Structures are given as C-alpha cells and as structure tokens.
Amino acid sequence: MKINYNQLSVLSPEDKRRVLCRREGHQNIEFGFEHPYKINSDFLKFNLIYECDREIEVSYWQMLPLINKSFPIEEADYIIYGHFYARFHNFQDEVKRQIEELAKLRKPEAKIIVVGKACNVMPHLDPNLEDILFFESHYAEKLGEYFNVPMKEEYFVFDNDKDWLNIWPVDGCLRKCGFCRRSYMHIPFESLPLEYIKDMLDWYKENNPWMLNHIMLRAENLTEYGIDIYSRQALPELIKLLDSYTEINAISIMIGLAICEINDEILDALCSSKKMYNVYTNIETGSNRLLELIGKGHTKERAIEVFRRLRESNPNILLHTNVMLGLPTETIADIVELADLVNQIEPNSLYVLKYRQDPLQPLAIYPYMSDEIWAYHLKSFLRFVRQGKRNIPLRIDTIKVPQLKNRKYNREMAIVQKEREYHYEDRDLWQKILLPRNK
Numbered sequence: 001m002k003i004n005y006n007q008l009s010v011l012s013p014e015d016k017r018r019v020l021c022r023r024e025g026h027q028n029i030e031f032g033f034e035h036p037y038k039i040n041s042d043f044l045k046f047n048l049i050y051e052c053d054r055e056i057e058v059s060y061w062q063m064l065p066l067i068n069k070s071f072p073i074e075e076a077d078y079i080i081y082g083h084f085y086a087r088f089h090n091f092q093d094e095v096k097r098q099i100e101e102l103a104k105l106r107k108p109e110a111k112i113i114v115v116g117k118a119c120n121v122m123p124h125l126d127p128n129l130e131d132i133l134f135f136e137s138h139y140a141e142k143l144g145e146y147f148n149v150p151m152k153e154e155y156f157v158f159d160n161d162k163d164w165l166n167i168w169p170v171d172g173c174l175r176k177c178g179f180c181r182r183s184y185m186h187i188p189f190e191s192l193p194l195e196y197i198k199d200m201l202d203w204y205k206e207n208n209p210w211m212l213n214h215i216m217l218r219a220e221n222l223t224e225y226g227i228d229i230y231s232r233q234a235l236p237e238l239i240k241l242l243d244s245y246t247e248i249n250a251i252s253i254m255i256g257l258a259i260c261e262i263n264d265e266i267l268d269a270l271c272s273s274k275k276m277y278n279v280y281t282n283i284e285t286g287s288n289r290l291l292e293l294i295g296k297g298h299t300k301e302r303a304i305e306v307f308r309r310l311r312e313s314n315p316n317i318l319l320h321t322n323v324m325l326g327l328p329t330e331t332i333a334d335i336v337e338l339a340d341l342v343n344q345i346e347p348n349s350l351y352v353l354k355y356r357q358d359p360l361q362p363l364a365i366y367p368y369m370s371d372e373i374w375a376y377h378l379k380s381f382l383r384f385v386r387q388g389k390r391n392i393p394l395r396i397d398t399i400k401v402p403q404l405k406n407r408k409y410n411r412e413m414a415i416v417q418k419e420r421e422y423h424y425e426d427r428d429l430w431q432k433i434l435l436p437r438n439k
C-alpha cells in the first residue's frame with residue numbers, strides 16, 4: 001500500500017507512533033520516499049514508542065522521509081539512534097549499553113548519529129568510540145542538512161483525533177525540582193518568538209480557520225516562555241495574542257504551568273482570558289515542609305490562591321492537578337495535609353502518581369519508602385479525599401499508580417473512581433461553546 005506524506009500527516013500522534021515504529025498492521029506501508037543512503041534506524045523507532053508527543057510531532061514525524069526504510073545494521077553506512085532517556089525512570093545505563101553494542105555490530109567506518117535526549121549519554125560513553133555524532137537539538141533539521149533531504153520541524157500540529165491545534169511555544173525548563181529528571185538531564189531551552197507565533201496563527205486564520213477553534217498549549221515549562229529571547233516571562237503576551245483571535249474559542253494548557261513561576265502578571269492573564277478550558281498545574285504534595293524538601297518552589301497557600309482565582313474568574317474552567325505519594329520523609333501528617341489541600345483547591349481531576357527515586361536525583365540521599373508504607377499512605381489519602389466536602393465532583397485517576405497486590409486497596413480506589421463520570425458533564429458544556437467543525 002502506497003501512502004503519501006500529506007495523507008499520513010493527518011494521523012493522530014498514537015497512529016504516527018505506530019507508523020514510525022511499523023507496528024500493528026503498519027508494517028506493509030510503502031511511503032514512496034527515496035534517497036540513496038543506507039540508514040538503519042531500528043533502535044530509534046523501537047525507543048520512540050514511549051517518547052513524548054512533542055518529539056513525535058515536532059521532530060520524528062518530520063524525519064519520515066529519511067527513516068522510512070531501514071537497512072540491517074551490518075549493511076548500514078549510518079545508524080540513527082534516539083531514546084527518551086528518562087521519564088519516570090533513568091535509562092542512562094540502557095542507552096549506553098545499546099550504543100556501545102551498536103558500535104560493535106556496525107560495519108567498519110559506519111557512523112552512529114545520536115539524536116535528541118539520548119545525547120545526555122555522551123560523557124558516559126566509552127571515550128574510544130569513533131565515528132559517532134551527536135545532534136541534540138533541532139536534530140530533524142540537522143539531519144536534513146547532513147543528508148541533504150529537506151526536513152523542517154513543526155511546532156504547530158493539528159490533532160485530527162482530538163480536534164485541537166497543538167502549539168509548542170517553548171522547549172526545556174530552567175528549574176531543577178528534586179524529584180524531576182531535570183535534576184540530572186539536559187534539554188536545550190528555547191522559545192519561539194511571538195512574531196513567529198503570530199505569523200503561524202495568521203496563516204491558520206487565512207487557510208484553515210476551523211483549526212484554531214481549540215488551542216492546546218504544550219511545553220515542559222510554559223511559565224518560563226520567553227525568558228531566553230525577551231529576558232522576561234512572556235506568557236501573558238502569548239495569552240493576549242491568542243485571545244485576540246476571534247477564531248480561537250478555547251485554550252487548554254495540559255502541562256507546563258509551574259505554580260512557583262505563576263507570578264501575578266501570569267495569573268492575571270490566565271484569569272482575564274475567558275477562553276481558558278482545561279488547565280493543569282501540579283501541586284505534587286500538600287505540606288510546605290515537603291514542598292520545600294522536594295524543591296517545588298511554591299507554598300500550599302500560593303497553590304490555593306492560584307486555584308481560587310482561576311476558578312472565580314472563569315466558572316466554566318476545568319482544573320486538573322497531579323500529586324505524588326511516597327515522597328522521601330513523607331508522613332501520615334503530610335498525607336492529611338495533602339488531602340485537605342486537594343479538597344480545598346477542588347480540581348476537576350486528580351492524577352495520583354507514585355514517587356520513583358533515581359540515584360542521580362538530589363532526593364536520593366533519603367531512603368526510599370517501603371511498598372507497605374506507600375500503600376498505607378495511598379489508602380489513607382484516598383479515604384481522606386473521599387471523606388472531605390467538595391462542591392465540584394472529582395475524578396481521580398490512578399492509572400499511573402501500579403496495581404497493588406492487596407485487593408482491598410484496589411477496591412478503595414474503585415470507590416473513589418466512581419465519581420469520575422461527573423467530569424464529562426462539564427465537558428459537554430464546553431462542547432456547546434466550541435464551534436462545530438467546518439472543514
């Protein structure tokens with residue numbers, strides 16, 4: 001089956017992953033791209049199935065003309081290697097092992113080109129490795145130049161599945177929260193200029209105005225947008241720019257609002273916009289003692305103020321937050337405070353995660369909590385949240401929490417999860433506000 005690039009570009013991020021990885025029925029697609037190079041990109045493809053959407057949409061998808069055909073490692077002149085390197089877990093050892101293994105399997109003088117986050121492994125590799133290149137940022141475009149194949153990274157990508165326009169205005173984060181991969185992993189920080197964003201929005205307005213209906217702003221740290229190019233946090237200007245388009249009816253921020261960096265100007269801008277729809281900002285934990293220990297940078301009082309003002313300024317807004325259980329030195333008193341905070345800020349949904357420790361994190365000086373105490377904290381937390389009084393139905397998602405062996409605790413979770421259905425009533429309300437699609 002032959003499919004052209006434009007047909008493929010309307011796929012959802014999940015389907016793009018399948019195509020890139022040649023999985024689940026996508027093995028027989030012929031893309032019709034030709035180039036003279038013998039390239040192997042098998043490891044890149046296997047590893048990117050767990051990469052974040054940004055990498056898939058901004059860079060990997062644009063590399064399709066180069067990586068659609070893969071030669072066996074022993075025959076290839078070039079091996080393109082990529083890995084997400086660290087998400088909840090640090091894969092540094094695995095990345096090192098894979099690259100050093102590839103170096104043994106390749107034919108003499110074949111080049112290994114390491115792209116993206118996997119470049120973090122550079123100082124840990126065997127220093128005698130030869131014929132190895134590292135393209136850390138803008139790697140799709142650098143590969144394009146290297147092989148003379150036109151490839152351009154895209155920071156505006158419409159998601160056909162979700163019906164929203166993804167925009168990645170900034171990459172990277174300058175903070176180093178003690179529990180985050182940021183504390184040991186480098187990702188170059190770079191914002192898109194406001195003029196570029198405006199030009200792109202104007203293009204959509206002119207050519208596909210229906211795609212502007214719902215904007216999804218995405219970034220690891222959106223609150224730091226603009227610091228590198230304007231020496232200030234320019235998120236308020238970005239929100240005002242988006243607000244100025246009548247074609248834009250809803251703005252969602254699924255990731256990237258650090259409460260400690262939501263200054264009054266940013267908070268005013270978020271509250272003044274009447275287009276804010278889904279907004280995520282993570283409290284992580286509930287006591288000022290633990291917030292300081294993990295280096296999150298905000299206080300619970302500020303978290304309460306941020307949620308209160310967002311809710312008061314826009315009653316239709318949907319607010320979401322993450323919490324981590326099992327943090328170092330966490331006690332049952334911290335759990336009580338956390339449950340109280342959740343009931344006070346009243347998010348529409350709550351993601352419960354288990355803290356995972358990595359030896360490279362600053363928090364690794366503390367002992368890791370046993371599974372038994374963690375399960376006790378989880379059970380207590382869910383009970384305290386359930387017992388609290390709230391005006392807004394709460395959806396609790398424990399997908400990211402590993403299943404407990406003790407079935408009693410799982411029942412505990414199921415009871416709280418029953419409340420999640422209410423969430424969708426709010427969503428229906430927004431569907432009425434969002435304009436119908438008109439392609």
Ligand code: SF4
Binds near residue numbers: 180220221258
């Ligand atoms: S602000 Fe977010 S991305 Fe940045 S270090 Fe903290 S948790 Fe990590």
